[in-house]
Amino acid sequence: MLDRRKILTIGGVAGAASVMPLARLAHGDSTENGVRNATSHHHHGGKVTTRSVAANAAPPLDPFSVPMPVPQVLRPSYRTSKLDQYVLDIQPANVEIFPGFKTAALTYGGTFVGPTILATEGRAIQIKYRNRLKEDANVHLHGGHNPASSDGHPMDVIPAGGSKVYTYPNRQPGATLWYHDHVHHLEAEHVFRGLHGFYLLKGYDEARLNLPSGEYDVPIMLRYGKFDEDGQILFSPYDDVSTRTTFLVNGRPQPYFKVAARRYRFRLLNASNHGDFKVNLGGREMVQIASDGGLLPAPVSRKEVLITPGERAEVVVDFSDVPVGSSVVLESEWGPVMRFDVDRRGFDTGGPPAVLRPNPTLPKPTVEREIRMQLSDDQQVFWINGKPFDPDRVDVRIKRGTTEVWRIYNDDSDWGIDHNFHLHMVRFRVLDRDGAPPWPGESGLKDTVSVPPGTSVRVQATFGEHLGRFVYHCHMMEHSGPFQMMAQMEIVQ
Ligand SMILES: [Cu+2]
Incomplete structure (x- = not known):
């Protein structure tokens, strides 16, 4: 159930510290503020400082002095003709990020980037996740077209010591998916501490394309x-x-x-x-x-x-x-x-062909909606359509199979706050940005789209095939988690 105490704590602390934490949280994304460099520790002269915010004091390290690992591929524990079964532990682990240091992390299977799960279009996967943490965890397969019970809804958690089997039918075109924690109010911290990994779904159509493999x-x-x-x-x-x-x-x-x-x-x-x-x-x-x-x-x-x-x-x-x-x-x-x-x-035999994967035709939409993303009036939380997330409230009901156009607005131009928008369960096409063509690279199907401050993006999706409740939210995890920039849809028959 919803942890009211935790929400109150967050609200109260944010209130005591004034609006600055949220404003800082937001401004960190903008190009005008902050210098990112792994080996030097910049201070942001003239910028407001807030309580409980430390500087990055990472151990000094010359750039390009450690090798980039490729995450290990997880081996199935059982295979049938139609199904691969896996077991993966959600567990604390000490990992090497900086040479000579052991970093306490939260992991899938003991590595800071979890093992890669290899899937094939049309072949189902079941993963039994065992929660070895001392608190709730769960798993969302980002980009997956999966039943609600396997989507990792923020309220659908694996309690400490428990386990849960997620089923992924993989009835969708090949894509790079990823899995990460999505427990309400904890996802930002869990993911930041290491609960993330790749899930590579290979499409039927990829073998003939002569892509590097x-x-x-x-x-x-x-x-x-x-x-x-x-x-x-x-x-x-x-x-x-x-x-x-x-x-x-x-x-x-x-x-x-x-x-x-x-x-x-x-x-x-x-x-x-x-x-x-x-x-x-x-x-x-x-x-x-x-x-x-x-x-x-x-x-x-x-x-x-x-x-x-x-x-x-x-x-x-x-x-x-x-x-x-x-x-x-x-x-x-x-x-x-x-x-x-x-x-x-090296040797290879030519680049990608001129045609990769034609988009499915866009059905005629029958419903249009507006999604407005903004900082709340009291500046304590972030809103979608004027409301913070309430897991007991269904924000939109959608008849299964309906094609809808959503126009997503970022109304935070005053604060210059970046947001983006992630829709669970379905993939969408980006139709336009304030009437202008989508950006390069937005020509295919997407599940997450950037919505810069003061702009709007129109997307179109067809809401099949799974029934039940799924969330949509900003994917800046402090916005969606602790500060509640999330809403939910229910797909009904
Ligand atoms: Cu946001």
């Missing part, structure tokens, strides 16, 4: 972290998010990754609680082939890719012209994120 198909989780001098994770829901300045790439700070001089498929995920990644390769082309919902209709040539929290962007990068012994740095607006070191020759 095997060791040349690499999931890369980008996120921000914050640590004390002993390498321990610092988290507060009231944190100044612009102080989360450590770049973590698959769980290591500013790593290097050895590559062959050939094409790679990189599945970029922004798993940050807050903060965009706008990345480039110093002018080198990134051919975007997929977004949240999987393959785009056609490849899109990019020099810079913006990934907001929860979003994925898959890019094909060709290193064949890079001399062996040279490097290519992945940079963001806040500094170098990681380095690709070309250490051997």
